[in-house]
Amino acid sequence: MALGGTTAEYGQHLVEWYNDSFYGEIAWLDTFEGYVAPPLDGxxxxxxxxxxxxxxxxxxxxxxxxxxxxxxxxxxxxxxxxxxxxxxxxxxxxxxxxxxxxxxxxxxxxxxxxxxxxxxxxxxxxxxxxxxxxxxxxxxxx
Structure with a gap:
């Protein structure tokens, strides 16, 4: 998948990439609708x-x-x-x-x-x- 398109498509791409990586063996991501606020650190x-x-x-x-x-x-x-x-x-x-x-x-x-x-x-x-x-x-x- 090309990285163009909607934010939702890009988000889905990132979730799939994460879950297919070795990180996906110890944790699992799911997509959701909504806004993820950035942390307040710094x-x-x-x-x-x-x-x-x-x-x-x-x-x-x-x-x-x-x-x-x-x-x-x-x-x-x-x-x-x-x-x-x-x-x-x-x-x-x-x-x-x-x-x-x-x-x-x-x-x-x-x-x-x-x-x-x-x-x-x-x-x-x-x-x-x-x-x-x-x-x-x-x-x-x-």
Whole structure:
């Protein structure tokens, strides 16, 4: 089977490959319908967040009301990381790509553009700041 096609076909191919290997002698995989969430191990180091990279820090993932509409990463050096908010140091802007120069436009994350929204995932909005900090500290341990 070619590795093109649907995700389900590819998943079935991987299950068959695994079960036919020597691993299949000690464990058995079955296909199922649904989404397998990735593990949270090291999640703190994988900024930006959400499916489209629209949220620069975990702190903002946990507080949707504080997410910026427009933002720019401050530094592209991989060692420049916000250890408190867990993510990219960023500058919140009051203008988007439409109101910026061509040179600056490519560095601005504009959540008003279709497909770039940072809405949803509001399940942690009810947490108080001390509880959010506790979640962040826990995620650092993974």
């Amino acid at each position: 999640i703190w180091a994988t900024a930006p967040f959400l499916h489209n990279g629209s949220v620069p820090t975990i702190e903002l993932v946990l507080n949707s009301k504080a997410r910026p509409t427009y933002w720019r990463r401050e530094n592209f050096d991989s060692t420049h990381y916000d250890q408190t908010a867990l993510g990219w140091p960023h500058t919140v802007l009051d203008y988007g790509q439409a109101d910026s120069s061509a040179a600056e436009r490519r560095f601005i994350y504009d959540t008003t553009i279709e497909g770039h929204h940072n809405s949803g995932h509001t399940f942690d909005d009810h947490l108080k700041n001390d509880k959010r900090r506790s979640v962040i500290e826990y995620l650092k341990s993974l």
